[in-house]
Amino acid sequence: MNYRQATWERETDSGEPVNEPLLSEKRTGTVSHDDVDLPDELVREELTLPEPAEPEVASHYTRLSQMNYSVEHGPYPLGSCTMKYNPKFTEDVAGLDDGAIHPDRPDEYAQGTLAVLHGLQEYLAEIGGMETVTLQPPAGAAGEFTGLLVARAYHRSNDEDEKRREVIVPASAHGTNFASAAMAGYDVVELPSNDDGRVPLEALEEAVGDSTAALMLTNPNTLGLFERNIADIADVVHDAGGLLYYDGANLNALLGRARPGDMGFDIMHYNVHKTFASPHGGGGPGAGPIGVVEELTEFLPDPHVREAEDGSFEFYEPEESIGKVHGFHGNWLVLLKTYAYISRLGDGGLKDTSAMAVLNANYLASQVDLDIPYGPFHHEFVASAGDVDAAEFAKGMLDEGVHPPTTKWPEIVDEALMTEPTEALSKEQLDVLAAAFTETDRKTSEELSEAPTTTAAARIDQASAARNPQLSWRDVEGHDE
Amino acid sequence: MTYETPDDLQYTDSHEWIDDREDVLRVGITDFAQDELGDVVFVELPDVGEALDRDAACAVVESIKAVSDIYSPVSGTVTATNDAVVDRPELLNTDPYGEGWLFEIDGAVPDDALDADEYREQIE
Amino acid sequence: MQRIQHDETDQSDELNESSPFAPQTPQEVDTMLSAIGADSVEELFDVPEAVTFDGDFDIEAKSEFEVRRDIENLLGQNADGTEFLGRGHYDHYVPSVVDYLSLRSEFLTSYTQYQPETTQGFLQALFEFQSMIVELTGLPVANCSMYDVATALGEAALLSARVRETSGSRILVPETIRSERHSVLENYADGAELTTETYPLDEGNTDLDALSDLIDEDVVMVYAESPTTRGAIEERLPEVASLADDHDAAFCLGSDPVALALLKEPATVGADIVIGDASVLGLSASHGMGLGLFAVKQAYLRQVPGRLVGASETANGRRAYTLTLQTREQHIRKERATSNICTNQAWVALRTAIHIATLGASGLADLAEDCVTTASEAAARLDDVNGVSAPVDDRHHFREFVARTERPAADVVSELADRGFLVHEAGDFEIQVCVTETNNDEVDDLVAAVREVLE
Known part of the structure; x- marks a missing residue:
């Protein structure tokens, strides 16, 4: 395949070669507030910002968009990120005027919104096998933090918070797990993987105890492997008085086939921007609802939605609520898209999603001629680039017109290429992706070091970006401010 | 890949080198350590006069994708720091045993320090 | 499209309904299975029977038309008012151009820019967003978003505690702060063993005598808002800033980009940190969805939570943009990261930037x-x-x-x-x-x- 990303090679007025000049390098305006009815000491002297006309705005951002690879360009197999197709109709649903309301409306003036929120709470609870779900956390990491606040509130209610100071996290877990535990005030105990890439039961038995607040687990784990001992793991943690936390990053593998609640998990988060197709938006917004078992429902964030006796919906504050984790009700527009997506798929579509996601990953792996040390995997696999630096391998793949996998992680695989095609890639696209792996594997290290050559930017100097941070147009050399 | 490991220096398991040829100990990171880290972009040093315990994390070296703590090989007081590496972190990559030194501390080389042969064995 | 059962011996009829967003034909499924060497898709699941789910969710699949109709009907129950x-x-009011440009799938359906060479467009848009916030606040460093103003306040408190040479545990906030925002702050503060207290206002302005009585060396951050939650433009920010400074506490100001376009630059009134909801531009009423603005003075650069986009250049000397200073973040520093934030509000930041550019x-x-x-x-x-x-x-x-x-x-x-x-x-x-x-x-x-x- 011959691929070239759109690019505009231009120079700024000062002669610096760029793809597209900054807005500030086009027309700017400087204004002051001479007529406003405020004392001078409260008012800024002047404000300088770009002043493009609307046609210039449209042109600027259209060009920028064309220098940006996306799911709709082709394979985007970032492991753990679940880059699937984002159905268009969900955007129209999110754009409905009736949904554009203020969060402080009294319940009786927001019945439609509350009905959607309640409906989504119920959908997600059913899908996760949980008692109920809060929709307030605005991202997966926020869900983790919320879940750990719930765990802490639970231990406090048992007068055990003082002694339960540790959260156990497998070494292969997402970095957010460690950081969320630290933010919730816990010490992190790292658990190494065993030889087959799973949680070692014996080491876990040794790690848990009176000081254990929770174990955070991803299942299938970041190698795509199902933790077969999950029932025993749950027993070990529960016998020690700890709680079991499910990181929902890989739920796409299990939709309709296994539920965290049935596996013994007490708390889970859902990454709706992964599993339920709300678009990733270049890094967000997502949403990270959390589900809990019945014993923990009273600790959920304030407010929660319930159905009143007369069939209307209302916000209420759970009795022992941890309080709030978002200033209002979370990322409403993302939640609305999620509700629309799940409604569209229904039981059959959800189960087909996990089936095709797992089939796609296994088929792709069968076509990729790299070592894949751990299996059987589900929706993703981790291949090794062998003697080649995985980050270099990724740059080589860019020239094949695909997005590369997640690289160098999990560290248990040398030069890891963590690959998750999702259900949304057709067989033809999987073959394109497999060919990209093969072609890249043939490249010499010299060719790789020169890659990419087909993208809007050639290899970027990361070191000088970090040594000499230029974080706004004021810092850019030759900028006239 | 072979790494430079000067014979006249002492080493630690955590890839620091110690130069005891002057009155104070000079400390830096080894050629192996800088290669593992990749392009160093940021260095944070202890304060002169700071009292350090042995094995205390006392400096930070960052590359684009990794963060590494530097541990004090001895208990003692910091007598000097190399401000040049704060301004030019790349010195750790280009000259780890020379211009890329990190700090000086008063104290004696610990008994369990490795000599160059022992350290070479460890990184092979 | 109805994906046909490919394994006649499989008792379940689970595969009889297919996802409209999974393109495999029955024939392709067969080809793929034989390439793998498996007889059925079921066989690929390594899930012990004891935890296999064989029930139903009782969620009925709907056509696109039905979903839209049903959600329109539901949302129609939001009373007129x-x-x-x-x-x-x-x-x-958000101009149409914001929707049309931000909804381009190149922006909407892309991920975080971990491969900068192929995501220059979004990186530049975020760099421009950061730059606009720098212009509005006068502070040199702005990240490319937190979730909302409340979580930004929580992060500001944690940052303030980290940058203090001596430890401290108190945070002072105005009594007019939204209780919800205060509650989020308390949750962030709790894990770091920080406590929060309110100080009174006098007719919309900080009661400086009361604040002066409350503040001591144990205070790590003083927070003030302008406009306040009650809409008043606070007139005593420089005095609040100097009180904070006298006690080595950070001064954090809450505002928003529209107000900042008019009010005295935060940097000139002594703010060390500025937070706010930047989605007042870019998003219309959206049930509280926001965009956390977060800007700091230079000395705090290495303690900033969240993503930063920086300018650099390519191997052939062309200006380019990349995520930078990532060692602050959770995927590298794990439990010692400046924050756990990963997914943020990038697309809202894009919309806000387009809105500001259009205005x-x-x-x-x-x-x-x-x-x-x-x-x-x-x-x-x-x-x-x-x-x-x-x-x-x-x-x-x-x-x-x-x-x-x-x-x-x-x-x-x-x-x-x-x-x-x-x-x-x-x-x-x-x-x-x-x-x-x-x-x-x-x-x-x-x-x-x-x-x-x-x-």
Whole structure:
């Protein structure tokens, strides 16, 4: 395949070669507030910002968009990120005027919104096998933090918070797990993987105890492997008085086939921007609802939605609520898209999603001629680039017109290429992706070091970006401010 | 890949080198350590006069994708720091045993320090 | 498309319904299975029987038309009413160009820019967003988003504790802060063993004597807002900043990009950190969804939470953009990261940047000035109603203000709602009214309704 990303090679007025000049390098305006009815000491002297006309705005951002690879360009197999197709109709649903309301409306003036929120709470609870779900956390990491606040509130209610100071996290877990535990005030105990890439039961038995607040687990784990001992793991943690936390990053593998609640998990988060197709938006917004078992429902964030006796919906504050984790009700527009997506798929579509996601990953792996040390995997696999630096391998793949996998992680695989095609890639696209792996594997290290050559930017100097941070147009050399 | 490991220096398991040829100990990171880290972009040093315990994390070296703590090989007081590496972190990559030194501390080389042969064995 | 059962011996009929967003044909499924060497898709699942789910969710699949119809019907149950609501979430008109450009799938369906060579477009847009926030705040470092202003406040508190040479444990916030925002702050503070306390305001301004009595060396951060939750423009920010500075505490200011276009630059009043909801531009009313603005002074650079985009250059000397200083972040520093944030509000930041670009300096300045004028005019007109005095705080206001009512506010709010006007209850005998260009034409009707209710 011959691929070239759109690019505009231009120079700024000062002669610096760029793809597209900054807005500030086009027309700017400087204004002051001479007529406003405020004392001078409260008012800024002047404000300088770009002043493009609307046609210039449209042109600027259209060009920028064309220098940006996306799911709709082709394979985007970032492991753990679940880059699937984002159905268009969900955007129209999110754009409905009736949904554009203020969060402080009294319940009786927001019945439609509350009905959607309640409906989504119920959908997600059913899908996760949980008692109920809060929709307030605005991202997966926020869900983790919320879940750990719930765990802490639970231990406090048992007068055990003082002694339960540790959260156990497998070494292969997402970095957010460690950081969320630290933010919730816990010490992190790292658990190494065993030889087959799973949680070692014996080491876990040794790690848990009176000081254990929770174990955070991803299942299938970041190698795509199902933790077969999950029932025993749950027993070990529960016998020690700890709680079991499910990181929902890989739920796409299990939709309709296994539920965290049935596996013994007490708390889970859902990454709706992964599993339920709300678009990733270049890094967000997502949403990270959390589900809990019945014993923990009273600790959920304030407010929660319930159905009143007369069939209307209302916000209420759970009795022992941890309080709030978002200033209002979370990322409403993302939640609305999620509700629309799940409604569209229904039981059959959800189960087909996990089936095709797992089939796609296994088929792709069968076509990729790299070592894949751990299996059987589900929706993703981790291949090794062998003697080649995985980050270099990724740059080589860019020239094949695909997005590369997640690289160098999990560290248990040398030069890891963590690959998750999702259900949304057709067989033809999987073959394109497999060919990209093969072609890249043939490249010499010299060719790789020169890659990419087909993208809007050639290899970027990361070191000088970090040594000499230029974080706004004021810092850019030759900028006239 | 072979790494430079000067014979006249002492080493630690955590890839620091110690130069005891002057009155104070000079400390830096080894050629192996800088290669593992990749392009160093940021260095944070202890304060002169700071009292350090042995094995205390006392400096930070960052590359684009990794963060590494530097541990004090001895208990003692910091007598000097190399401000040049704060301004030019790349010195750790280009000259780890020379211009890329990190700090000086008063104290004696610990008994369990490795000599160059022992350290070479460890990184092979 | 109906994906056909490919394994006749499989008792379940689970595969009889397929996802419209999974493109494999039955023939391709067979080809793929044989390439793998498996007989069925079921065989690929390594899930022990004991934890296999064989039930149903009882979620009925719907056509696209049915989903849209049903959600339209549901949302239609949101009662009609003209909102004069604010208190931290505002409805400004968002130009169509913002939707059309931000909804381009190249932006919408891309991920975080971990491969910068192929995501220059989004990186540049975020770099420009950061730059706009730098212009508005006067602070040199702005990240490319937190979730919302409340979580940004929580992160500001954690940052303030980290940068302090000596340990401290107290955070001071104004008594007028939204209780929800305060609650989020407490949750962030708790894990770091920080506590929060409120200080009083006097007619919309910080009570400096009270603050001075409260502050000591144990305070790591003082937070103030302008405009306040009650819409007043705070006049004592420089004094608050210097009180904080005298005690080696960080001064964090809460504001928003429209207000910042008019008010004194935070950097010049002594703010060390500026937070706010930047989605007042870019998103219309969206049930509280936000965009956390986060800017700091240079000394805090290495302690900033969240992503930063920096400028650099390519191997062939062309300017390029990349995520930078990533060693602060969770995927590298794990439990020692500056924050756990990963997914943020990048796409909202894109929308905000497009909105600001479309307004330009003059458009944004005009919008900000209108926020002062409309609030003051509406307050004056309500003040003319018998039984109402407005504004309660003897200050200048931005977008919104509080009015005192002779009758209990709860009754007034409820009777106004019956007439189709939604306002806040701000106290036992206080209502709060927010006016922007989207409801300014209906102020006449609101005033008439208030007159009916109170006279």
